Each structure stands twice: as structure tokens, then as C-alpha cells.
Amino acid sequence: MTVPATLVSERSERRRREVCEAARRVIARKGLEVTTMREVSREGGFTTGVLTHYFPHKQAVIQGAFAAASDDWIAEVRDRLARAGSPEDQLVTLVRAALPADGRRQAEWRLWSEMWTYAGGDPVFAAQLVATDAVWEREIGRVLLRAQTAGVIADVDARVEAAVLARLIDGLGLRAWLSGRWEDARRTLVQHLATIGVGTSLQERMLLPCGDDEGDP
Amino acid sequence: MTVPATLVSERSERRRREVCEAARRVIARKGLEVTTMREVSREGGFTTGVLTHYFPHKQAVIQGAFAAASDDWIAEVRDRLARAGSPEDQLVTLVRAALPADGRRQAEWRLWSEMWTYAGGDPVFAAQLVATDAVWEREIGRVLLRAQTAGVIADVDARVEAAVLARLIDGLGLRAWLSGRWEDARRTLVQHLATIGVGTSLQERMLLPCGDDEGDP
DNA sequence: CTCTTTTCATAACAACCATTATGATGGCGC
DNA sequence: GCGCCATCATAATGGTTGTTATGAAAAGAG
Numbered sequence: 374m375t376v377p378a379t380l381v382s383e384r385s386e387r388r389r390r391e392v393c394e395a396a397r398r399v400i401a402r403k404g405l406e407v408t409t410m411r412e413v414s415r416e417g418g419f420t421t422g423v424l425t426h427y428f429p430h431k432q433a434v435i436q437g438a439f440a441a442a443s444d445d446w447i448a449e450v451r452d453r454l455a456r457a458g459s460p461e462d463q464l465v466t467l468v469r470a471a472l473p474a475d476g477r478r479q480a481e482w483r484l485w486s487e488m489w490t491y492a493g494g495d496p497v498f499a500a501q502l503v504a505t506d507a508v509w510e511r512e513i514g515r516v517l518l519r520a521q522t523a524g525v526i527a528d529v530d531a532r533v534e535a536a537v538l539a540r541l542i543d544g545l546g547l548r549a550w551l552s553g554r555w556e557d558a559r560r561t562l563v564q565h566l567a568t569i570g571v572g573t574s575l576q577e578r579m580l581l582p583c584g585d586d587e588g589d590p
Numbered sequence: 591m592t593v594p595a596t597l598v599s600e601r602s603e604r605r606r607r608e609v610c611e612a613a614r615r616v617i618a619r620k621g622l623e624v625t626t627m628r629e630v631s632r633e634g635g636f637t638t639g640v641l642t643h644y645f646p647h648k649q650a651v652i653q654g655a656f657a658a659a660s661d662d663w664i665a666e667v668r669d670r671l672a673r674a675g676s677p678e679d680q681l682v683t684l685v686r687a688a689l690p691a692d693g694r695r696q697a698e699w700r701l702w703s704e705m706w707t708y709a710g711g712d713p714v715f716a717a718q719l720v721a722t723d724a725v726w727e728r729e730i731g732r733v734l735l736r737a738q739t740a741g742v743i744a745d746v747d748a749r750v751e752a753a754v755l756a757r758l759i760d761g762l763g764l765r766a767w768l769s770g771r772w773e774d775a776r777r778t779l780v781q782h783l784a785t786i787g788v789g790t791s792l793q794e795r796m797l798l799p800c801g802d803d804e805g806d807p
Numbered sequence: 808c809t810c811t812t813t814t815c816a817t818a819a820c821a822a823c824c825a826t827t828a829t830g831a832t833g834g835c836g837c
Numbered sequence: 838g839c840g841c842c843a844t845c846a847t848a849a850t851g852g853t854t855g856t857t858a859t860g861a862a863a864a865g866a867g
Contacts, residue, residue, distance in 0.1 A: 385813085404711045406623065410855065421855090422815040431855060483710050490703045492768055494621045503769045533781045537758060540765060540778065544757030547764075551709055552720045561757065564750045568785070602843080627825065638825090639845040648825065 389427045389437070392417060396438035401480055405435070405487040436498055439488045442481070443505045450512060460520040461575055464566070467516055468579045471542045472549060472559045482550035510539040527570030534569060541565060606644045606654070609634060613655035618697055622652070622704040653715055656705045659698070660722045667729060677737040678792055681783070684733055685796045688759040689766060689776045699767035727756040744787030751786060758782060 395417030399408045410431060414421045428434045450470055457466040473479055492499040514535035520526045541562065549558035563571070563579045571579075612634030616625050627648060631638045645651045667687055674683040690696055709716040731752035737743045758779065766775035780788070780796045788796075 388814085404707070406711070409853080411853095420816050422817075425856075426814060483707075486707045486710055489764060489768065490621070490700075490707045493700050493703055494623070499768045503765070506765070529785070530781075533778065536778045537782045540761030540775075541754060541758045543761030543764060544759070547706060547760060548720070548723070548757060551706065551716045558757075561750065561753045564747075565754045568746070605844085626823085628823095637846050639847075642826075643844060 385427065388423070390441065392424060392427055392434065393437040393441040396434050397442050397484065400435075400438060400487055401484045404483065405491060408435070410434075432495075435491065436495075439484075439491070439498070440501070442484055442488070443502070446481075447505060447508055447512075450509065454512065454516065460516070460523040460525050461578075463516045464520055464525065464571065464575060465578050467513065468559065468562060468566070472546060472555060472562060474555065474559075474582060479550065479555060482546050486547060486550065506539065510535050513538050525571070525575070526566075529569050538565075602644065605640070607658065609641060609644055609651065610654040610658040613651050614659050614701065617652075617655060617704055618701045621700065622708060625652070627651075649712075652708065653712075656701075656708070656715070657718070659701055659705070660719070663698075664722060664725055664729075667726065671729065671733065677733070677740040677742050678795075680733045681737055681742065681788065681792060682795050684730065685776065685779060685783070689763060689772060689779060691772065691776075691799060696767065696772060699763050703764060703767065723756065727752050730755050742788070742792070743783075746786050755782075 392413070396408065396413045399413050399416045403412075410421045410424055413434065414424055417423070424434060428437065453466050453470055454463055457463045488502065492502045514531050517526065517531040517534055517538075521528060521531060545558040545562055549555045559580060563576050566579070567573075567576055609630070613625065613630045616630050616633050620629075627638045627641055630651060631641060634640070641651060645654065670683050670687055671680050674680045705719065709719045731748050734743065734748040734751055734755075738745060738748060762775040762779055766772045776797060780793050783796070784790075784793055
């Protein structure tokens, strides 16, 4: 109490985040079932003492890891969309972000899968997850609306189409993660986008391998 | 060996199935993480001796439960589609089967969710799961094709649309299970079906509460 | 430097797990 | 009725888990 609260929380918050990142890596690599306190500690390079010091129980660690992953995801999407200039580029970015060609990003789908089933047993966390998803869906809607006013896609109901796209991506990503057929998933997504008026040239750009996935258009 | 193999396997097979059903109920109710041998035994009304006698290890019990659920699901869908006479009825049946209004059937989505994440750590089982899904997707395609030749829906690529619908349903069901907003999910699905030419009267039938969910059209 | 508090490692604990071993029971062929 | 084998209950085992307790180092305030 004698020290400014901001400094204390800054240091500890960084450590806390470090723990969450370690947990996140373990979950994404081996799954939640084999994610143990000791395993997370080993991953982060410390002992379980750190975990117990910053978190009241394991549940909090898991939730922290999931929350961190969600925040990172939505932040990254917003950043990439902002850096994509034209409506066309934004559409391409959306597809690439949703169904990545990069192996490490594909592996993140395991995290989402684990997160969903975990949320099924934790109503409070499920509510947070649904809220985060609403942000993602709205982001999709914004891209669609902008593309629409630019005449890049047809004049469908953007709100409905955003909901459809968000759910379609959920299903496609999940299946692709299970089957390993990411190209098929992306092709299906693009074929669907074609039905709402995305032109063939844009379709081709969406399907391009594009080794470097971060640099967008 | 002194007794006809068919008789032996008939009796034991029934018991085996009984175990799978018990496991399935526990998973759907409490999730895979708290599904233990003792819990499954208690659910089935026997002891762990039965489990260990019919299954080499827990993994096999889980896989058996999942396989039984998958088989039941695909069998039920086929049955309900067969009993639905017209192409219109089949479309309605498809929507109702995918996103049920009945609480017990909705709860089954927890099973699917658990199944998917489990499959993520078991490539062999994941392959089975993908194969089963292909059957389901083909069933959707058949319904679409029939509706198409009857002029009930527009002239889209049935194969592509079946893939889209299968994934869309995955995402919609999963989200609905997490959020509890099943009506929204069904409405989104119907709105999407409207874009492939499903008429307004059919749309209304799909959205009807229809208390009794089993008796179809 | 001294005291206080945060930070963390280590070890111990009690609970629970899957699995195995053992023996009782009952049906079925002969 | 005898013996055999499938069936199952019971109990024990070895390992792992989340959590807690304890104390040492380190950092910061005065």
C-alpha cells in the first residue's frame, strides 16, 4: 500500500501475462486435458509457485490463457484490417485471417476448440466468449458493408451475412483442423463468397498460397 | 469356441452397447473432463469391472461412446429424411434435425463439441469422424439435389452448398449451445437458405416451434 | 542499512485416477 | 452333475493431480 498501485500491478501484470502465454502454448500444443500446473510451469520456465502466487486456482489460469488468446486475436484482426487499405484487400485479409495457411496459426484452432468445450461447462466464461465473438462478427459486418458501398459485393443483408460468415468460418476452421484439409476449407469459403458477388479476380487472390501470411494484400 | 460365435457376441455386444450409452450420457451431461470410469459405471448401474471386462482402457470406452452417438445420429437423420415425403418436408426435417428445439437434443451438441476436441488429439479417431461427416454432408447434398429438380430451391452447385451448409450448421449449433440462443441460430440458418431460393412459406415452416419434434412435417 | 512485502522454489498432502489382480458367481456344453 | 469360461464385483496399487504450507531470496521504502 505504500507503493503506487500502478507500479506493482505493472510488474505483476507482466508476469501474469507471461503465465497466460505459457498456458496458452501448452493448451494449443497438447490440449486442455493434459494441461497441468506443472506442465504450464515447465513451459514458462518457472515452478508452480509462480502459478499459485498469481492465480487462485487452475481454473483462473485456463481462463486467463483463453482470455489472452481472444484479446490477441481480435486485436490482430483489427490491426490487419486497418492496414488493409481497400475494401477488396479487407475481404482478402478476412479470409486469410480466418483460415490461415501458416501451420502455427492453424494450430491455434485447437485452442478455440478447447475453449469452446471448456466454455460449455462454465456459463460465466461462455458469456464472455459469446461477447467476444459478437465483436468479431461486427468486424465482419463492417468489412461487408464497406465492400458493399464500394460495389465489390452484391447487395445482401450485411448483418445476416456477417452472422452466416462467422458461423461458417467456425465450422470450416474446426473441420480443417481435424482433417488437415485447409485448402479445401478455404476454397469452400471462397465459393460461398462468390455467391454474394465476390468477383473471380478477388477469389483468386483469396486462394493464393501467399507464403508470407502476415504482410497482407 | 464351443459355442457359436454369433451368440456370444450378441450377448456381449448388447452389454458393450449398454456401457457406451452410459458413457455417452455422462459425457453429454457433465463433459469429458469429469467423465471417469467410476462415473460411467455408476451411470450404467454396474461397477468398473464391467468396463474393464469389455474395454481394454478408458480411451476405448470414450471412442465407443462417440462412435455410438455418431452412428445413432446418422441413422436417425436417414430415417427421418426417409419418412419425410416431399422435398419440402425433407428440407424442413434437415433444419429441425440440425438445430433441434428440444432441450435433450440440444444437449447433444455438448457431445459433439467434446468429440471434436477429443479428436484433435487422436488422429485415428479424427479420420473416422471426418468420414462420418462426409456421409452427413452427402445426405445434405442429396436433399438439395432433390429439392432442386423439384424446383423448390435455386440452381446452385449442390455439392458446394452441401459443404457450406454442413459447416454452417456446425458453427451455428456450437454457438447456440454456448449461448442458448437456439431460435437465433435457426433463424440465421433459414435466412441463409432463403438466399438459395427457399420460399417464404417453407421458411415459416422451418421456424415453427413445433412442440413435438420427432413427428416431422 | 533495516524492515516489510512481494515473489517464488520446494516439499508435502490428500484426493482421485486408470489399471490390475483376485476371487465369487452363474450360465452352458457335455 | 461337473467343469469351463464368460461375467462381474471388490479391493489394492502406483501414479498423478490441484492445492497448501513453509521458508528463502529479492526488491523496495524509510
